[in-house]
Amino acid sequence: MRDAKILMIGWEYPPNITGGLGVACKEIAKNIASLGYNVDFIVPKLHGNEEEIDGIRLLDIRKVWELLGSNEKAELIKENETILESLPERLMFSPYFSPGKKQERSPGITWSSQYPENMTQELSEKIPEIAGGYGPDLYYDIRMFSKIVSLLGEKIRPNIVHAHDWMTFLAANELKRKKNIPTILHVHATEFDRCGESGNEEIKRIEREGFESADRIVSVSEYTKNIIRDKYGIDENKIDVAHNGISPTAEGRENWGENNITDPIILFLGRITHQKGPDYFVKAAAKIVREVPNVKFVMAGSGDLQNRMIELAADLGLGGYFHYTGFLNAEKAHRLYSMCSVYIMPSVSEPFGLTALEAMSHNLPVILSKQSGVSEIVHQCLKFDFWDTDSLAEKAISILKYGPLREEIGNQAKAESERINWMSTAKKIAQVYRSFL
Structure with missing residues (x-):
């Protein structure tokens, strides 16, 4: 089923990146598409300077918002306040900031059932501000992103959901819960890699629950596979390894x-x-x-x-x-x-x-x-x-x-x-896809 529809969920996409995650996501999507799969790749925000690649449709929150009907938009407005009320204080810092540095909570959108049209307009202005990255609104952004992605998934009905790293795991889990779509979590790094034993417990919880819920897990190395097994208690038979590659265009x-x-x-x-x-x-x-x-x-x-x-x-x-x-x-x-x-x-x-x-x-x-x-x-x-x-x-x-x-x-x-390339990575991932198609 080479023409299967894959929904990839990411947090950044080249050239607007902070590290290797975005590079890996693009190269994986590019080579998966070259194998004949149809890839919808969603990130919080596109900047307009991304490369157009055959077989990949790039989406962001702004584009998804335009696809939604009025009822779906109203649902998001209500969900916005629920998210703000449920965010605990322990989420007011992130591993991407210095330990102990408190971040201010996003003010979000105020919901009023008496003025849904006004609230829809207000949220439509707020939505593009969910811009990815790792700023002070990170946890709000992740929760809101997951709700928007789940609505997208209901519209496009992918055959497989392929989510990259913990920021996208809530979105993947939401789709699996609502539509039972086969879900693959791609682990580029765990919280133990980023921060050791002193990492953020809430992020570890998100990772653990994601690993437990996912149908399959793809790790970038045996090293990472062992961490997922030993630190999160996940059966190693659920984990496939697909090492990263390098672009063949890299020059000496x-x-x-x-x-x-x-x-x-x-x-x-x-x-x-x-x-x-x-x-x-x-x-x-x-x-x-x-x-x-x-x-x-x-x-x-x-x-x-x-x-x-x-x-x-x-x-x-x-x-x-x-x-x-x-x-x-x-x-x-x-x-x-x-x-x-x-x-x-x-x-x-x-x-x-x-x-x-x-x-x-x-x-x-x-x-x-x-x-x-x-x-x-x-x-x-x-x-x-x-x-x-x-x-x-x-x-x-x-x-x-x-x-x-x-x-x-x-x-x-x-x-x-020169012998290590992204196509080898993509072929290993495609083997995982085929087990669900």
Whole structure:
């Protein structure tokens, strides 16, 4: 049943992204569509600069709102107040903010049964403001998004619902509850990956209930599958693994132009959060500079630990060695890869690690944490336990000091990256689809 209708639910879509989740969602949808499936992909908000792809219809809340009848809109207006009344105080912070930083609750819409036309107009103005992202209205947005998606599902009647990460799980569960549509939850990261044992208990509950309700779960690695089994108590036979891939259009460093940089540069690229292990990168840097004094370090990305990492580097006497770029779009990230000598991914808990594959595609030697999903499928790289900064430093020093070694590792990494693609991911997911069609 290749022409089956798939409703994919996501929270972000390129080029308007905060990390690897949106990239993975687009590439999965693109390759699923190329296999002959019809994909409706809904996110909270589209920006008008998204790529049009055959077989994919992009939808957002504004577009769905236009499809709804007056009764459905009135239902959403009532639901809005119910959501606001039910949000507990424990949801007033999110893992995407610094711990303990309280967020203000969205004022939402005031419901009045005497003036439904006015309320419909008011909600129609509010709806486009549910813009995805990870701001202070995150929990309100998620709950409202789930109700809107469930109404969409009733209209388009998909054969399968495929939801990406916890922000979409409520929407998928709502559709399963109301229409019993087969539901697949795609796990790109869990709350344990993001925050360890100290994560948000409400998010863990949403994840656990989603996992229990779903018909199947797709994880991006065996590493993540084990977390779902061990931390959430889910039967491993319910979980399929489909490793991420990389776009075949990714180019090597020579395609991004020459540069005049002579000093070696070691790169960290990712969110500067606990999960990504930036402190281990900085601590290893202090050991590397003793052997390679002309080395420089770039931390590309943003996150709640950024200021702390700047302070740590300064405390270790590394202030002059570090450069901080903030978040980079895809083009700037590719150019940065081409300028660097080594890429380090020191993640504490990494469900996959797309940036490692991107770096490899640029002939860049990669040193990555064993506590990552990507380490399961790549072999032309060096690996270490995230806490072992001595091992990390030794590997980086060896690569920087021995040019032939650096060149050989980079070339082998490039060749290996070319064998890892999104079509392989899509075919594994299609096998899961076929069990319901």
